[in-house]
Amino acid sequence: MAENGRILMGRIGAPHGIKGDVRIQSFTEDPLALPGYGPFMTNRPGLMVTIASARGTTNMLVARIAGVNDRSAAEKLNGIELYVARDALPPSPDEDDFYHADLIGLSARLADGTVLGTVKAIPNFGAGDILEVRAENGGDTFLFPFTRAVVPHVDIREGYLVIDPPLDADPGEEEPD
Numbered sequence: 001m002a003e004n005g006r007i008l009m010g011r012i013g014a015p016h017g018i019k020g021d022v023r024i025q026s027f028t029e030d031p032l033a034l035p036g037y038g039p040f041m042t043n044r045p046g047l048m049v050t051i052a053s054a055r056g057t058t059n060m061l062v063a064r065i066a067g068v069n070d071r072s073a074a075e076k077l078n079g080i081e082l083y084v085a086r087d088a089l090p091p092s093p094d095e096d097d098f099y100h101a102d103l104i105g106l107s108a109r110l111a112d113g114t115v116l117g118t119v120k121a122i123p124n125f126g127a128g129d130i131l132e133v134r135a136e137n138g139g140d141t142f143l144f145p146f147t148r149a150v151v152p153h154v155d156i157r158e159g160y161l162v163i164d165p166p167l168d169a170d171p172g173e174e175e176p177d
Contacts, residue, residue, distance in 0.1 A: 006041060006083035007101050010034055012049075015074035016062045022074045024054070024061040024082070032056050035063070037089075040082035049082060098154060100129075107160040108133040108144075111152075116142060116163060133163070 013023040026034045035051035042049055054063040068074050086101060100122045108116045108131065120141070121132040129146040144150050144163055153162040 005086050007086050007089065007099070008081055009037055009040065009084055010061075010082040012065075012077045012080040012082065013060070014078055015071045018071045019064075020068040020070050020074045021062050021064055022068070022077055024051075024063050026061055031061050034061060034082075037084050038082075040084060042083065043081040047080070049077075049080065096148070098156070102156050103131070103154070103161070105159075106154075106156070108142075108163050109160050111162055111164060119161070122146065131161075131163075 008027060010024045010026045010028070013025060015021065016023050024034065028034050028037070032054065035054050039048050039050040050066040052064045052066045054061045056062075065074070065077065068077065086099075089099060092098065103119050103122060106119045108119055110116060115136060117133045117135040117140075119131055120134045122129050123132060124130065131144045131146050131151065133142045133144065135141070144165065150164055150166060151161055152164055155161065
């Protein structure tokens with residue numbers, strides 16, 4: 001989340017075809033839902049973007065942007081980031097679902113209250129979300145799977161989450177080469 005309370009929802013990429021369509025990388029759970037969040041603020045001052053129509057492909061959206069009718073105009077949008085205000089997003093219907101933007105910046109603590117650091121990012125490399133926690137002194141970074149077993153409690157209102165680190169491997173075992 002940007003410091004101004006905006007949430008990055010997508011990024012416009014290269015043009016698609018000659019009629020002004022663009023490729024969009026969507027950061028929503030359902031990529032086809034992206035147009036419903038607009039109109040979008042952008043990282044270009046004064047530019048608002050409305051997605052007039054969109055269709056899914058294997059790994060991105062192909063969209064028609066309102067007012068963009070040719071490839072030249074579409075090329076000028078390459079790299080534009082699409083934002084909405086955080087308060088424009090609906091509340092999560094499930095108490096175990098969280099917006100990444102709400103987790104970033106939370107204090108990460110052990111069950112005994114010991115502070116590990118602050119949640120800095122939530123990458124997902126294909127096997128699930130991972131909490132990236134940076135130590136308070138700005139030094140070490142720790143990675144934890146974002147599962148109920150490892151993160152049993154999240155309190156967004158109070159600004160923290162509890163981490164129950166998985167046990168290390170048996171000290172008698174040798175590490176693989």
